[in-house]
Amino acid sequence: MSRHPAARVLGALLLLALLGAALLRGVTFRAEMSDLLPPGSTPGAEFLLRELRSGAATTLLLAGIEGAPEPELARLSRAVADGLRASGRFAFVGNGVQDLDEAERDLLFRYRYLLSPATSPALFEAPALRDKMVALLDGLRSAASPLLARFGFADPAGAFFALLGAWMGESHVALREGVWFAEGAAAPRALIIARAKASGTDLDAQAATVGAFHEAYEAAKPAEGARLLVSGPGVFSTAAAAAVRADVQMISVLSGLLIAAFLWWRYRSLLMLAAVAVPLLAGTLAGTLAVALAFGAVNGAAFGFGMTMLGIIADYPVLLVTQRRPGERLEETARRLWPTLRLAAAAATLGLSAMLASGFPLLAQLGLFGAAGLLTGVAVTRWGLPWLLPGQAIGPRPLPLPLARALAGLRGARWPLLALPLAALALLATGGPRWNQDLNRLSPVPQAQRDLDAELRRQLGAPDVGTLIALGGEDAESVLRAAERVGAALGPLVAQGAIGGFDSPARTLPSAATQRARQGMLPDAEALRARVATAAAGLPFRANAFDRFVAGVAESRALPPLTPAGLAEAPALSARLALLLSERGGTWQGLVVPSGVRDMPALRKAVDGLGDPGILLVAVKAETEGVVAATTAQALRWAALGGLGVLVLLAAVLGRQRGGAMAGLRAALRTATPIGGALLVTLALLNLGGQLLTPFHLVALLLSAGVGMDYALFLGSAAPAIPGDAAAEAERTLGSVLNCTVTTLLTFGLLAFCGTPVLRGIGLTVALGVAAAFTLALALAPRLRTHP
Amino acid sequence: MTLRPCSRRAALRLAALLAWPGAAQAQPAPTLQAVMAALAARRSGQADFIETKQIPELDAPLGSTGTLAWQAPDRLEKHTLAPVEEILRVEGDRLTLARPAQNLERSMGLDDVPEIRPLVESIRATLAGDLATLQRHFEIEFRPEAAGWRMWLRPRSLRVRAALQSVEVTGLGGELTSLVTRGNEGTTRLLITPRPAGR
Numbered sequence: 005m006s007r008h009p010a011a012r013v014l015g016a017l018l019l020l021a022l023l024g025a026a027l028l029r030g031v032t033f034r035a036e037m038s039d040l041l042p043p044g045s046t047p048g049a050e051f052l053l054r055e056l057r058s059g060a061a062t063t064l065l066l067a068g069i070e071g072a073p074e075p076e077l078a079r080l081s082r083a084v085a086d087g088l089r090a091s092g093r094f095a096f097v098g099n100g101v102q103d104l105d106e107a108e109r110d111l112l113f114r115y116r117y118l119l120s121p122a123t124s125p126a127l128f129e130a131p132a133l134r135d136k137m138v139a140l141l142d143g144l145r146s147a148a149s150p151l152l153a154r155f156g157f158a159d160p161a162g163a164f165f166a167l168l169g170a171w172m173g174e175s176h177v178a179l180r181e182g183v184w185f186a187e188g189a190a191a192p193r194a195l196i197i198a199r200a201k202a203s204g205t206d207l208d209a210q211a212a213t214v215g216a217f218h219e220a221y222e223a224a225k226p227a228e229g230a231r232l233l234v235s236g237p238g239v240f241s242t243a244a245a246a247a248v249r250a251d252v253q254m255i256s257v258l259s260g261l262l263i264a265a266f267l268w269w270r271y272r273s274l275l276m277l278a279a280v281a282v283p284l285l286a287g288t289l290a291g292t293l294a295v296a297l298a299f300g301a302v303n304g305a306a307f308g309f310g311m312t313m314l315g316i317i318a319d320y321p322v323l324l325v326t327q328r329r330p331g332e333r334l335e336e337t338a339r340r341l342w343p344t345l346r347l348a349a350a351a352a353t354l355g356l357s358a359m360l361a362s363g364f365p366l367l368a369q370l371g372l373f374g375a376a377g378l379l380t381g382v383a384v385t386r387w388g389l390p391w392l393l394p395g396q397a398i399g400p401r402p403l404p405l406p407l408a409r410a411l412a413g414l415r416g417a418r419w420p421l422l423a424l425p426l427a428a429l430a431l432l433a434t435g436g437p438r439w440n441q442d443l444n445r446l447s448p449v450p451q452a453q454r455d456l457d458a459e460l461r462r463q464l465g466a467p468d469v470g471t472l473i474a475l476g477g478e479d480a481e482s483v484l485r486a487a488e489r490v491g492a493a494l495g496p497l498v499a500q501g502a503i504g505g506f507d508s509p510a511r512t513l514p515s516a517a518t519q520r521a522r523q524g525m526l527p528d529a530e531a532l533r534a535r536v537a538t539a540a541a542g543l544p545f546r547a548n549a550f551d552r553f554v555a556g557v558a559e560s561r562a563l564p565p566l567t568p569a570g571l572a573e574a575p576a577l578s579a580r581l582a583l584l585l586s587e588r589g590g591t592w593q594g595l596v597v598p599s600g601v602r603d604m605p606a607l608r609k610a611v612d613g614l615g616d617p618g619i620l621l622v623a624v625k626a627e628t629e630g631v632v633a634a635t636t637a638q639a640l641r642w643a644a645l646g647g648l649g650v651l652v653l654l655a656a657v658l659g660r661q662r663g664g665a666m667a668g669l670r671a672a673l674r675t676a677t678p679i680g681g682a683l684l685v686t687l688a689l690l691n692l693g694g695q696l697l698t699p700f701h702l703v704a705l706l707l708s709a710g711v712g713m714d715y716a717l718f719l720g721s722a723a724p725a726i727p728g729d730a731a732a733e734a735e736r737t738l739g740s741v742l743n744c745t746v747t748t749l750l751t752f753g754l755l756a757f758c759g760t761p762v763l764r765g766i767g768l769t770v771a772l773g774v775a776a777a778f779t780l781a782l783a784l785a786p787r788l789r790t791h792p
Numbered sequence: 793m794t795l796r797p798c799s800r801r802a803a804l805r806l807a808a809l810l811a812w813p814g815a816a817q818a819q820p821a822p823t824l825q826a827v828m829a830a831l832a833a834r835r836s837g838q839a840d841f842i843e844t845k846q847i848p849e850l851d852a853p854l855g856s857t858g859t860l861a862w863q864a865p866d867r868l869e870k871h872t873l874a875p876v877e878e879i880l881r882v883e884g885d886r887l888t889l890a891r892p893a894q895n896l897e898r899s900m901g902l903d904d905v906p907e908i909r910p911l912v913e914s915i916r917a918t919l920a921g922d923l924a925t926l927q928r929h930f931e932i933e934f935r936p937e938a939a940g941w942r943m944w945l946r947p948r949s950l951r952v953r954a955a956l957q958s959v960e961v962t963g964l965g966g967e968l969t970s971l972v973t974r975g976n977e978g979t980t981r982l983l984i985t986p987r988p989a990g991r
Contacts, residue, residue: 078903145854147870147880147889149845150955153977157849181885182903549849 012392013278020285027289032301048622049631051474063095063200064583065236066460067217068186070193072230078181080224081194084232085183087220088198093213096199096579100184108574113155113164117526117560118519120163121511125525127161128532128557133539136160141543158552186463195464199579200238210238235457244448248308251758255312259751263318266750270743271325273398279389280321286388287317287381294376295369305448306366309700309766310373315751316711316770317381319744320345323714324385325393326400326740329733335390342386344717347657349382351650352710358646359703362639367699374707400739411738416787420779424681427688437687439636440696441629448760471601473611474620475594480568483585483594484515486619490596493610503607504600509584512577516565529558639699643706650709651676675720678780679712685776686769695765704766708773711748715741715781738782745778822941822965824923824934830966832921835864837967839986843872847978860984862919882912910952914945914959915971930959940964 069080085099117123126132140160143152155164178187186193198217202209214234221232264277291310295302323345328337356378359371402408414420431437440446444454473490477483487510497503510518527535536550564570568585571578585594601607604623611621654675659668683705690697718737752774755767822830839860844853858872872878879890887908890897902909910929917925926932929952930945945959960972971982 141854142876144845144847144850145856145876146878146891149847149854150975150977153847153849180901182901544851546849546851 009393010275010278013275013282016282016388016392017278017285020282020289024285024289027292027296031292031296033304033307034301046627046630047620048474048627049634051620052622052624052627053631062237063202065198065200065213065217065234065238066457066464067196067198067235068193068233068460068463069196069221069226070191070231070233072227074181074185074192076227076230077185077192077194078183080221080226080230081183081196083224084217084220085196087223088196088216091216091220093201093209093216094198095201095582096575097196098184098198098576098579099194099196100179100182105575108576111571111573112167112577113159114556114559115563115566116159116164116167117161117557118522118563118566119514120167120522121514122161122163122166123522123525127163128525128527128535130535130538133160133535134543136162137539137543137545157549158556160550160553184464189463193463195460197464199582210236211242214238214242233456233460235453235460240449240453240457243450243453245304247450247760248305248448248763251760251763252308252311255751255754255758255763259315259754262750262754263747266746267322267743270400271398272401275393276325276398279325279393279398280318282388282392283321283381283384284314284317286384287314287377290380291373291377295373298372299365299369303366303369305762306369306373308760309762310370310377312751312755312763313370313374313703313707313766313770314377314381316707316748317377318747318751319711319714320349320382320385321389322743322747323718323740324389325398326743327718327736328399329736333390334393338386338390343657343661345382345386345714347654348710348714348717349378351653351713352707353378354649354653355643355646355706355710356703358642358649359639359706362635362642362699364635364639364699367639367703370700370703374703378710400736400743403735403739403742408735411742411782414779414782415734415738415785417783420783421681423685423776423780427681427685430688430692431684434688434691437691437697438695439633440698441632442696443628443632445696445761446632446698446700448762450759470624471598471604471607472622472624473596473598474622475596476618476620477592477594480585480587480592481516483592484510484513485517486616487585487594487596488515488518489614489616490611490619493614494596494598494607497603497606497610500603500606502601502603503598504602506596506598507584508596509581509594512581512584513566513568513571516567519565523561523563526557526561528561529554532557636697636699636702639702643702646706647709650713674784675713675716678716678720678777678784679709681780682712682773682777683709685780686773689772690769693768695768698762698765700762701765701769704769705773707766708770708777711744711770711774712777712781714744715778716784719781719785741778741781745774748774822936824932824943827934827941827943827963827966828921828923830921831919831963834862834919834921834966837862837986839984841870841985842983843980845978845980865920866916868916868919882916887912907952907955910947910949911956914961914973918943918961918968937962940969 067084069077069084072080081099085097088094088097112119137160139162140152140156143149143156146152159165178185180192184195186195198213200210200213202213214236217234218232226232263280267277267280268274288311291314292302292307295306295310324334324338324341327341328334332340353375356371356374359367360375362368362371403411447454475483475486475490477486487508491506491508491510494503494506498505514522526532532554536554540550568578568581571581583595584597585592587593598607608621611619651672655665655668655672657668658671658675659665662668662671686705686708690701695701718741749771752767752770755763756771758764758767841858841860843856843858845855846853856872856876857874858870858878861867861869861871867883868881870880872880877892879888879892881888881890882902885902886899887902888897888899900908902912913922913925913929917923917929926945929949930947933944933946935942940963943961943963945961947953947956947958955975957974957976960970960974961968962970967986968984970984973980973982
């Protein structure tokens with residue numbers, strides 16, 4: 005390598021870029037939503053999070069087509085649905101067309117008396133049969149007679165129509181032009197619902213199913229203006245990744261340009277720009293590598309957040325280069341500053357490491373990313389930069405005079421400390437920090453995408469459920485029996501109006517026990533033939549009119565009960581059942597979903613009354629809020645522990661430097677005061693600004709505390725070692741710290757303009773914290789003995 | 793998840809039973825084109841009907857009477873008055889069936905189920921004199937008869953043919969006099985008596 009520093013720095017940058025390219029190629033990035041979910045601590049929360057990660061709902065895709073006249077939308081809906089069915093990626097595609105094909109209808113017709121809730125012994129007695137026959141005769145006169153003629157003689161008891169009626173009664177969707185349309189929407193929107201065969205955890209396959217939607221849509225040659233809207237977990241991951249990527253790119257470019265401009269203004273040296281970039285790049289690479297090694301893969305969101313956070317590494321080279329004394333070699337400067345720099349970096353790393361134990365995958369990744377990045381950044385600054393810039397005299401230009409005067413006035417001025425009691429008062433007055441309870445605020449999924457999802461769900465009549473009852477069992481049969489017990493307990497609640505209704509897997513497929521019980525209610529052929537003859541006496545039916553009925557009942561008595569496997573021939577009903585009954589890892593799980601819950605205590609009492617530990621009532625909103633609160637509390641505990649650790653570290657190190665535990669503690673407290681004060685001021689400002697705190701705010705607070713530590717340590721350090729040159733030394737230190745503050749503000753201030761809520765929160769917190777830490781550290785710094 | 797009411801499908805089949813009388817001008821040796829032109833010339837009209845349904849499982853046919861009303865280009869109403877009041881209306885791409893005594897009204901699109909549109913068009917496109925639409929759904933056999941004409945419509949779609957074998961229409965010049973629908977579940981005869989024009 006050349007001896008010329010520019011060549012060395014450029015060479016180092018090139019090397020890092022190559023390493024980075026190799027790393028990005030080798031590391032697996034994932035966009036799994038489950039990483040963004042905190043761990044659950046109650047059975048209800050665990051169940052819920054498992055459902056969110058891999059439940060039946062994760063394979064469901066909802067789509068709308070809009071922006072064209074109804075006939076065109078109907079044509080598109082049909083073409084897209086046909087394309088999806090032909091792709092073979094979907095277990096079920098519903099758009100209103102041909103829900104029940106012939107094979108499925110025949111299967112259901114064959115099982116009508118086993119499946120229908122109308123089956124009872126009385127239904128097959130002569131009086132009931134006669135009523136049904138009179139009604140059939142009346143129906144045969146109507147325009148619907150072909151249908152009645154087709155099914156009515158084989159099923160005068162009406163079990164099949166009762167079955168279809170019960171299932172159809174739940175439709176919320178308007179059928180126009182032969183396909184589903186959103187009811188009551190301002191502009192027409194055709195609706196499609198599809199269930200992917202791929203598991204919800206197989207992200208590549210999920211992405212491919214989303215792709216299949218767009219391919220089918222493009223193949224249908226949509227008219228000008230028509231739009232396809234798709235929602236579902238696969239879309240969510242992609243949208244979240246894209247949103248974070250767009251934000252991070254925007255921030256990287258903009259803040260890069262701004263920092264470059266600022267550094268150019270302060271140093272007038274391209275070499276300085278390159279020198280700052282080296283530790284920054286190295287730190288980012290190290291962070292990525294550490295997370296990839298420890299977690300196997302890097303979550304895209306953690307990478308994005310972490311990269312922006314590591315912007316603070318730029319502080320180290322700025323501190324180093326700016327504090328060089330005239331004539332001093334950079335290596336000497338590095339050696340002189342090292343104890344302080346090392347302490348600052350170690351303390352910041354310690355704080356962030358606490359997040360590793362938070363149990364929240366994304367926070368843990370962020371903590372590791374930050375810690376590894378900071379350590380690498382400081383090490384490269386200490387040992388790399390002096391080698392890259394031997395004897396190079398890059399120095400800052402003097403600060404503009406008004407600014408220098410203002411800063412000099414601020415140094416040691418105690419009045420900014422008034423901000424501390426004011427902040428404490430503001431916090432008290434506003435009732436302390438407000439914590440976020442909404443899981444959605446932690447998610448990088450763009451708000452517009454979430455709104456679309458909620459809208460499509462509502463229009464398809466599948467709104468997000470507020471309450472559900474989870475059932476577990478060894479096999480489908482035991483789950484279905486449990487669902488029937490729950491159904492029996494909920495029936496009275498529906499009658500009382502405590503709940504509006506409920507959906508149950510047993511409604512689609514009764515348990516084998518129930519089916520056998522219904523078989524037991526069916527009369528034998530001889531008895532039934534006699535009753536039919538009695539019932540039909542005097543009515544204009546031919547003698548053999550109901551032969552198909554008698555034969556059908558006889559067949560029903562001998563049928564093996566229908567099981568989930570047997571329902572495979574019925575795709576529409578299987579898809580319906582799969583939402584509420586599924587197998588996972590050898591055990592079966594079912595869901596009973598109450599709707600219109602008006603009396604939660606009554607519902608809880610009814611479910612508790614069953615006394616079955618396998619039946620779990622889950623209040624979704626309360627549970628997710630509980631999860632968020634528990635995660636936040638845990639993050640807070642670990643953050644506090646990290647803070648305490650930092651204080652102990654400071655006291656220990658400073659104590660050794662000052663010679664004495666008490667002196668160390670005093671020095672530690674003096675260093676910690678501006679940081680603690682900055683945290684207080686930041687919390688108060690966030691609170692006044694109406695920000696709800698999330699665990700990410702805590703990470704950002706830890707980060708700004710780490711940055712503030714640099715300022716406090718450097719500005720607060722003891723009188724300069726070269727007598728007589730105190731003023732120049734102090735000004736160099738102040739200049740370096742000021743430059744750090746401005747570069748950090750430029751990066752994190754920009755984050756406040758991001759679309760991703762988490763990034764906005766981090767940006768705002770760090771920017772406020774750093775500004776406050778700088779002001780307080782300067783105010784608490786020792787006054788200069790001589791003034792220039 | 794939604795299931796379509798299958799019962800609607802059958803309700804619609806009755807649309808095929810509707811018929812409408814046209815102008816009463818007998819023409820010598822009519823051609824299909826001439827009959828269609830004469831039908832198309834009728835913009836509106838009313839008629840009385842007598843319907844008999846023969847269903848294999850019943851001893852005797854079921855009878856009913858009522859009125860028919862046609863309004864070009866696409867509105868057709870069959871109002872059954874006895875023995876039970878029932879109104880079947882087709883307009884545009886919608887079909888509505890109402891039974892006032894049961895306070896029941898149902899509505900659906902003609903394309904909701906594949907069988908429905910051919911059934912509706914067998915009568916409606918005939919009344920409209922819309923040969924292109926008829927030919928899209930049916931193979932047509934036309935024969936002039938001593939006192940008018942006779943037309944057999946055979947569904948082109950195999951799926952439709954499974955439920956509906958044929959529709960036989962007779963007419964006199966530009967008006968229909970009868971419609972016989974043969975399907976799996978029996979045969980329905982509709983005898984049509986036009987009311988004088990202008991009524």
